[in-house]
Amino acid sequence: MGFNWNFFNRFGWAVLDPDKEMYEWIDQAKKISQQKLDKNYFNKKQLRCGGTWFVGANFLKNDSHGKLNGVSLKGKAVRSIVGRYGKLFSEWDQAQVSICYRGYPQPSKSETLASFNYRKNYFGAHLDGIIPIGQPKRRYAQQYHTFIFGIPLVNFNAFAAPLVVWEGSHQIMRDAISRRLLKSSVKLWKDLDITEIYQEARKEAFLKCEQKKIVVPLGGTYILHRQVLHGVMPWGKHGRSDEKGRMIAYFRPTLKEPQIWLNQNI
Numbered sequence: 428m429g430f431n432w433n434f435f436n437r438f439g440w441a442v443l444d445p446d447k448e449m450y451e452w453i454d455q456a457k458k459i460s461q462q463k464l465d466k467n468y469f470n471k472k473q474l475r476c477g478g479t480w481f482v483g484a485n486f487l488k489n490d491s492h493g494k495l496n497g498v499s500l501k502g503k504a505v506r507s508i509v510g511r512y513g514k515l516f517s518e519w520d521q522a523q524v525s526i527c528y529r530g531y532p533q534p535s536k537s538e539t540l541a542s543f544n545y546r547k548n549y550f551g552a553h554l555d556g557i558i559p560i561g562q563p564k565r566r567y568a569q570q571y572h573t574f575i576f577g578i579p580l581v582n583f584n585a586f587a588a589p590l591v592v593w594e595g596s597h598q599i600m601r602d603a604i605s606r607r608l609l610k611s612s613v614k615l616w617k618d619l620d621i622t623e624i625y626q627e628a629r630k631e632a633f634l635k636c637e638q639k640k641i642v643v644p645l646g647g648t649y650i651l652h653r654q655v656l657h658g659v660m661p662w663g664k665h666g667r668s669d670e671k672g673r674m675i676a677y678f679r680p681t682l683k684e685p686q687i688w689l690n691q692n693i
C-alpha cells in the first residue's frame with residue numbers, strides 16, 4: 428500500500444509507516460549530513476534563527492533519481508509518488524536537510540521582530556515557491572514544485588519542532604492564487620504581485636483549517652500537497668530528538684510544466 432491519495436486530496440498531507448526499504452538511504456543521508464556539518468562544510472547563511480535552524484537547502488548531492496552515494500531512493504512511498512506524479516517531473520532535486528535545534532526559534536539580526544513573532548505564533552506558515560522580493564517584501568509565485576516529500580533522518584517527538592500543516596488549506600490557497608494567476612499567461616506568473624491575495628488566503632486558512640503536527644517514526648515518510656500551508660512549531664519544553672537535532676530531508680521536484688502547479692485534479 429502506498430499513500431492514501433483520497434485522504435491526501437482532501438487534507439493536503441499523508442504519511443506512510445516505517446518501511447525497511449528506506450533505512451539504507453536514511454542512514455546514508457544522515458551520515459553525509461553529519462560529516463558535512465562536523466567539517467563546517469556549509470554556507471553559514473544556511474544557519475538561521477540564532478543558530479537554532481539549519482536550512483540545508485540542496486544539501487544532499489543525490490542524483491536525479493534521488494540516489495545518494497550509490498544508495499537508491501526506493502520503497503513504498505517512492506513507488507506511490509512515482510505512480511501519481513512520475514510523468515510530471517523529470518528529476519529528483521538535491522534534497523534539503525532541515526535541522527532544528529533545542530531552543531528554536533531565537534531572534535536574529537536577519538529577521539524583523541514581526542517575522543520572528545510570526546515564526547513563533549504562526550510557525551512561519553508559508554507555501555513553498557512563493558518568494559518574497561524587495562523591501563518592503565512583495566510576494567511572487569516563482570517556483571513550481573510537484574509535491575513536498577519529507578523523510579525524517581532521526582527519531583523525535585511531537586515537541587521537537589515538528590512540521591505543522593493546516594489541513595485542507597491547499598484548496599483555499601490554490602483557489603485564491605488561481606483567481607489572480609489564471610487570468611494571465613503562465614509566462615507572466617512570476618511577475619504578478621500576489622502579496623495581498625496570499626496574506627488574505629493565509630488568514631482564511633488560519634480561521635478555517637485545523638493544525639496538524641506531522642511526526643512519524645524513523646523509516647516513516649510523509650507527503651505534502653504543493654499548496655498546503657505549513658510551518659515549523661517552536662521547540663517545546665518537552666522536545667526530544669537525536670542529540671544532533673531534529674533532522675528531516677525534503678524533496679521538492681520541479682514540475683516540467685508550470686501550469687500544472689494550479690491544476691486542481693493533480
Ligand SMILES: [Fe+2]
Binds near residue numbers: 553554555657
Ligand atoms: Fe516549506
